[in-house]
Amino acid sequence: MADYRVDFEDVKFVLRDQLDFGSITKAERYSGFTWDDFEAVLAASLEFTSKVIFPLQADCEVERPILKDGGVTLWPRYHQVYKKYNDSQFGLLSVNPDLGGQGMPHTLGAIFLEFLVGACPSFTFVPGLAKAAGNVIEHVGTPEQVATYCTKMYSGEWGGTMCLTEAHAGSAVGDLKTRAKRGDGHYLISGSKIFISAGDSDLTSNVVHLVLARTDDAPPGIKGVSLFIVPKVRADGTFNDVRVTALEEKMGIHGSPTCQLSFGDDGDCHGYLLGGECTGIEHMFLMMNEARIAVGIQGVGIGNYGYQLALAYAKERTQGVDVAAMRDPNAPRVAIIEHPDVRRMLMTMKAYAEGLRSLLYSTATFYDRSLVATDAREKQRYEHLIEILTPICKAYGSYRGFDIVDTAILIHGGYGYCREYQVEGLLRDVKIAAIYEGTNGIQALDLLGRKVSRQGGMMFMTFIQWMNEFIAANKEHPAHGGLVVKLEAAKNTLTMLTMEFAQMNANKDIHYPVLNASPYLELFGAVVLARLLIDQAVIASKKLEGDTNEKERRFLEAKKHTAAFFVHRELPKVDAYAAAIRSGDRSALDVVL
Amino acid sequence: MKILVTTKRVTDPGTKIKLKADGSGIAADGVEFKPNPFCENAIEAAISLRDQHGGEVIVVSIGPDEADQTIRSAVAMGCNRAIRIDGNDGGLDGDLVARALAKLAESEQPDVFILGKQAVDGDSNQVGQLMAEYLGWPQATFASAITVTNGGKSAQVAREVDGGIETVEVDFPAVITADLRLNEPRFASLPNIMKAKRTAIEVKTLADLGVETTLKVRTTRFEAPPGRQAGKKVADVADLVQKLRNEAKVL
Numbered sequence A: 001m002a003d004y005r006v007d008f009e010d011v012k013f014v015l016r017d018q019l020d021f022g023s024i025t026k027a028e029r030y031s032g033f034t035w036d037d038f039e040a041v042l043a044a045s046l047e048f049t050s051k052v053i054f055p056l057q058a059d060c061e062v063e064r065p066i067l068k069d070g071g072v073t074l075w076p077r078y079h080q081v082y083k084k085y086n087d088s089q090f091g092l093l094s095v096n097p098d099l100g101g102q103g104m105p106h107t108l109g110a111i112f113l114e115f116l117v118g119a120c121p122s123f124t125f126v127p128g129l130a131k132a133a134g135n136v137i138e139h140v141g142t143p144e145q146v147a148t149y150c151t152k153m154y155s156g157e158w159g160g161t162m163c164l165t166e167a168h169a170g171s172a173v174g175d176l177k178t179r180a181k182r183g184d185g186h187y188l189i190s191g192s193k194i195f196i197s198a199g200d201s202d203l204t205s206n207v208v209h210l211v212l213a214r215t216d217d218a219p220p221g222i223k224g225v226s227l228f229i230v231p232k233v234r235a236d237g238t239f240n241d242v243r244v245t246a247l248e249e250k251m252g253i254h255g256s257p258t259c260q261l262s263f264g265d266d267g268d269c270h271g272y273l274l275g276g277e278c279t280g281i282e283h284m285f286l287m288m289n290e291a292r293i294a295v296g297i298q299g300v301g302i303g304n305y306g307y308q309l310a311l312a313y314a315k316e317r318t319q320g321v322d323v324a325a326m327r328d329p330n331a332p333r334v335a336i337i338e339h340p341d342v343r344r345m346l347m348t349m350k351a352y353a354e355g356l357r358s359l360l361y362s363t364a365t366f367y368d369r370s371l372v373a374t375d376a377r378e379k380q381r382y383e384h385l386i387e388i389l390t391p392i393c394k395a396y397g398s399y400r401g402f403d404i405v406d407t408a409i410l411i412h413g414g415y416g417y418c419r420e421y422q423v424e425g426l427l428r429d430v431k432i433a434a435i436y437e438g439t440n441g442i443q444a445l446d447l448l449g450r451k452v453s454r455q456g457g458m459m460f461m462t463f464i465q466w467m468n469e470f471i472a473a474n475k476e477h478p479a480h481g482g483l484v485v486k487l488e489a490a491k492n493t494l495t496m497l498t499m500e501f502a503q504m505n506a507n508k509d510i511h512y513p514v515l516n517a518s519p520y521l522e523l524f525g526a527v528v529l530a531r532l533l534i535d536q537a538v539i540a541s542k543k544l545e546g547d548t549n550e551k552e553r554r555f556l557e558a559k560k561h562t563a564a565f566f567v568h569r570e571l572p573k574v575d576a577y578a579a580a581i582r583s584g585d586r587s588a589l590d591v592v593l
Numbered sequence B: 001m002k003i004l005v006t007t008k009r010v011t012d013p014g015t016k017i018k019l020k021a022d023g024s025g026i027a028a029d030g031v032e033f034k035p036n037p038f039c040e041n042a043i044e045a046a047i048s049l050r051d052q053h054g055g056e057v058i059v060v061s062i063g064p065d066e067a068d069q070t071i072r073s074a075v076a077m078g079c080n081r082a083i084r085i086d087g088n089d090g091g092l093d094g095d096l097v098a099r100a101l102a103k104l105a106e107s108e109q110p111d112v113f114i115l116g117k118q119a120v121d122g123d124s125n126q127v128g129q130l131m132a133e134y135l136g137w138p139q140a141t142f143a144s145a146i147t148v149t150n151g152g153k154s155a156q157v158a159r160e161v162d163g164g165i166e167t168v169e170v171d172f173p174a175v176i177t178a179d180l181r182l183n184e185p186r187f188a189s190l191p192n193i194m195k196a197k198r199t200a201i202e203v204k205t206l207a208d209l210g211v212e213t214t215l216k217v218r219t220t221r222f223e224a225p226p227g228r229q230a231g232k233k234v235a236d237v238a239d240l241v242q243k244l245r246n247e248a249k250v251l
């Protein structure tokens, strides 16, 4: 099995050179740290991930969680790795110091997640969901609830889940039926949930479920939903009537127990209200951006590892001869990386892998910067950018992450289709990112229907300003100005289309814009990636004017090629999507299927 | 128990190194350093002995400012104090290193001094042995197990020797060098990494220690080994035996 590989140079390039993240230590909140600390911690966490977490991935392809006596059992090596993970405390990187964390910026936590999820996608669920659920309690809970749960969930002693989905209520969360009956100091929860990630395991002594349920007289739909803390084991040590009724056998992420849960079979499942009644969805939304960015990071982590595997394979595998020597039977056999079509595939993967990394890091840093912004307008600017970019991080990140791994399989030829090589496993693991945390179709609706149009298009305007600033500053760039001109045209197409959508809405044509939400998201994503990749080329050119060694020069020169490749060969898709959206073609709506 | 332990930065064994064109050394361009793996075994041993028996672990390295990063990773594993002896780690010989460390041992007076059995760059395998000789202390090299005996006055050490394990007992103060199978070095936890970044490293010069700096070994030239020659395919076993006998002349 090939080693785990992350292009750490690229990680540093994006964070230090493109996003100038070292400067965040000037803010009071992070003044206890230096760029040096960030780099040291990231390097150490990557080393830890490669040596300790990565070997578990091979296990996850052959072992399975087992359902026994209403609980889930994981195999011994999983337990050992989980203990080492908790001992390392890397999972506490960006956690609040009052709750046992190191209080470092969230961006670093996001990058650590990228390392982890590339190394062993399914390992990330138990710790990741405990952290996400703990985060909701930290933000919404009473001081007692925070004290009872957060430290134990963050340290990994207890697990956590997010229980939204029911058999008939997936994308339409508001249709959920689980009930919460007011009782004496608690509510009595009854109902069942499906597809609950990390729903149970013997890694932890308790699992704290966050359950969306309906109180007795709640209004129908999403507005009548409340959020409850439902521990598997109560504070006094008694069993809280929560059972695992089934484990899903899935396409991938086999190391993550995906559970069907039943609450209150014996009528004795206690739930503790989190926030007020009927405010459940509000609280879930609070955490939604972070969760969706985390899913985008799955695309980045798995996609980047897929690219690394394909690149190494293409340099090793010899097959055929140079096309110019095709008629010569004695021509030397070449590594497949010499074949133009393989080079095209590699560059496509590289552009998306690095572009997505830049997109996800950018959005994560906007979050940290919004937390430390002292100026209200600056803060708002970051918040707008996060709102607009989040559905793109989630959907574009998961779609393209999948495509990268798909291409990695092709580069491996028949070997790529076989279990012995890792790429087919990565493909099965990355697929889920397009589905949960709101399917990619739902993300497109969120982008077009809510983000772009909300507040009279204010957030979209902030985004366009972010684009325009970059275009104005670099249009005359001696080396890359030509790429910027193409970017400007694509950005103008995006702006025009967005206004045309507004027009369609005004005409009361509801179905046609919705039909075009996904193509619109694709187009949007390409424009954003082009901006980020050209920015990298501009930075690379500047760095090449200074002192560099051979390795750095190679890296920086490749950045310039990557931007040119993307702008010339991928960005033109913007025009194709625009033509489709403007076609007025309603066949998908009119057809009888 | 007071334990001195070494660490040394070595060019990352996982990367390809390049030689300077004039053969005077390894090209520093883009070279990455890692802690010597045998030193990591030594540090792990020192820390777990301290955890069992109490006391402190002091890590020492000889090198320039840049070696601080390597020292900090040892502190992050759990060493209590850190000392750097300022020096050009590319231009020393094992004897000078042994004499410098012996001086430090004289002033620190540890019960045990644990070193890696060798550094994976030069692979000299000399420092521990020479230093024990200079100090007049007993030595147990290539340790694969260490047990403290006699209420902390000595240690029983299993040594990896050709053909098996030899067990020796050394009275303290003693020198022990660590082999790979001694233990599995721990990963530093995040809080310890952060703490190590804030730990002061005491810097001493060779002059402070009163070490005479003449070298006994002079490096004249670095040369890359010749590239591997293409192999030969043999037709059958008879052909193989014939070739081994007549061409390779090994039978």
Ligand SMILES: Cc1cc2nc3c(=O)[nH]c(=O)nc-3n(C[C@H](O)[C@H](O)[C@H](O)COP(=O)(O)OP(=O)(O)OC[C@H]3O[C@@H](n4cnc5c(N)ncnc54)[C@H](O)[C@@H]3O)c2cc1C
Binding pocket: A161, A162, A163, A164, A165, A167, A169, A170, A171, A172, A194, A195, A196, A197, A198, A250, A258, A432, A435, A436, A437, A438, A439, A440, A441, A442, A445
């Ligand atoms: C491995 C795994 C782990 C999961 N983990 C969790 C978890 O931890 N907690 C949790 O609560 N849930 C979890 N889920 C559930 C997941 O979030 C849902 O599967 C997802 O939200 C989709 O819901 P659904 O499966 O009911 O599909 P449906 O909602 O039935 O969707 C089917 C298709 O219809 C489309 N569609 C539906 N409604 C619309 C609409 N209004 N407009 C346009 N298109 C629409 C969807 O995009 C999709 O393509 C998990 C699922 C899986 C497979």
